[in-house]
Amino acid sequence: MHDTDRDLLPEGLGDRLPTQATAAQRVRREALDVMARHGYARVETPMIEFEKSLASRMANVSVRRMFRFVDPLSLRTLALRSDITVQVGRIAATGLSRAPRPLRLCYGGQVVTVKGDGLDPVRERLQLGVELVGTDSVAAAAEIVEVAIEALAAAGATGISVDFTLPDLVDTLSHEALPLAASRVEKVRQMLDSKDAGGLVDVGGQAYLPLLYAVGPFDAAIERLAKFDVGGVLASRIAGLREIAARVGGKARLTLDPSERHGFEYQSWFGFMIYAENVPGSLGRGGTYRILDSEGGEGEAACGFSLYPDKLIDALAADAAPKDRLFLPLGHDADAAARLRAVGWTTVAALGDGDDALALGCTHRLDGGSAVAL
Template sequence: MDRPAPSVSAPPRALAHPLPAGMRDLLPEEARRRRALAKRVLDHFVLHGYEPVALPAFEFAEVLERGLGTLDAADVLRFIEPESGEVAALRPDMTPQIARLVATRLADAPRPIRLCYEGTVLRRRQGRARRHRQIPQAGVELYGVGALGGDLEILRLAASAVREAGLEHVVVDLGHAMIARALLDAVPAGLAAELSEVLELKDASRLAAVLASPRATDVPRRIVAAIAALPDLAGGGEADPDGALVFERAGCLLAGTPAEAPLAELRALWDAARKSPELGPALRVDLGELRGLAYYTGAIFHVLADGPGEPIAAGGRYDMLLSRFGLPMPAVGFGLNLDAVAWARDVAGAADEPALRVLLAMGPERAEPLAAALRG
């Protein structure tokens, strides 16, 4: 039986809906601007002594997931790799890839190791301002330098990189992952998990209810008081430019608790960073920041700008990361979300370098050799 000829009036679904949800094209002008932004940032990293590396678009899922940080495993896009039959994953973050690279290919390299990268990661995007799966990133990783020295270097580089990208007015929120973790480690595991969720949402009324529940009866009162105060332990800026009010209150609340030592570490980093002219005016402190609580081991920060509903850059210290790949080593770094940076640039009215175009008003016999000479 003859099949009816396909209708030319109804385009195939692949043409009517050319891209999966969360994916997008960049048209010529936007692509040119994005490429120029990435080059500008990467060149800035290289000028600061960071060597560029290029990484594969996908790897075996087990390797990538070993180094996942603030992402949930559900954010990872997996597939069966045809050659091996093993589960592979499109990279959701570049930090695990670089950790794998350092632990294998660069295990004997002189330290410290300074690396930078640029590329696209792919992940599920739930509850974000822009639900794109593909996220262009650029960032740096510093291996082999401990706290304070390494943290300060990375903070300064993050601040100078966003300014190199054309953003003069940003806020750098600085915290320490071990402050909240040390307090939560002092409460029962089930209660700690709920408190972590509530603290991340900064829901003060629910936090008070959980801490007043019978499950918290046996938790030392000093720990309860410190946890209850975490969402309010934030400051800096015009009202408290040197952070004295926040650190004074935190010092009283955290004295004699396991969080006292990480608070002292954060204060030392804060005091050093405040002296940096490109960083000091932008600094704010937030002791209630819980992002990546199970991943970060020290200072954490994110950079905010007008426009995007999410940080334009984020990073921190993750000294246990390389241990997951068999090579214990201090590590700290940050990544820029180039989509968010571009959005913030548009809001700020940052100027772009115009594309160079030359019109040759002559016949092709003369124009072609002249165009070749100009390109050279």
């Protein structure tokens, strides 16, 4: 019996062929270069860590999203990283605990989850991002939004838009301004998240209905949110959003959805999603959060963002123009070939008499020290 599936890959995993791999390299390089120019120092983290470490540095990180297995050396449970942010939090709290604050770090690498998100079956993704450790101020939040926009633009994204949210909105309102029984808080969050007005009334959250309409283009939505603000409990957050918008408004289209919670498991007062034209779904998210200490208690304030640019990579690869390639015949002038490579040419050297320049995808041929079009 023949093994017919030996070359199949598991669901949600795939190869990148040359055009895609080239686009991925460009996106990674351009985005990380932007982060570095803004003072973010590059760190690298292992693909595998102890499960306990990955699950204990950020609130609400689910180990169920991680591939887990037993380490044959320590006999402890290991996990494949599903989010590099938590690893950077560990670095900040341990190896760089004495480094001056605010601490700026950036990273890039692959992450893997047990299953995809919603209708997206992909289980391995490229994650790029920055973490600004030691503060979650408005100025810090504005900086990370600016860097995220600039990084995506440098990577090739166009028509960038940013959607702001307030992840702790229901917690803030339900404490005093619009009291809710503890058993209803999560239900109200879910109904707001799904934009279900009827469901919101059914779970006792009718006072929160105006939040469903405080969405859309930023200027109009923030005015509706300000009018809704009960007792001024959201005044500082609204002022913060206005300040961030003033700094980044000319660089991207801004919208507001103050009650959006999906994807903001550990963010605190501020969060954002980032999108680009002709790329389906979001390209990343970010916001403010806290890095838990070694005992699981509230530790340092921080903010940052994670970009997941795989769909942008696919779009760039699909639109990539063929690159000129220079065929080097047998016995070619090696010095001339080196000079042409130095000014940007890609060369393909013949290895035998049967090598065909056109079949190898070449557009030019080295002839007498010059590139001649085929």
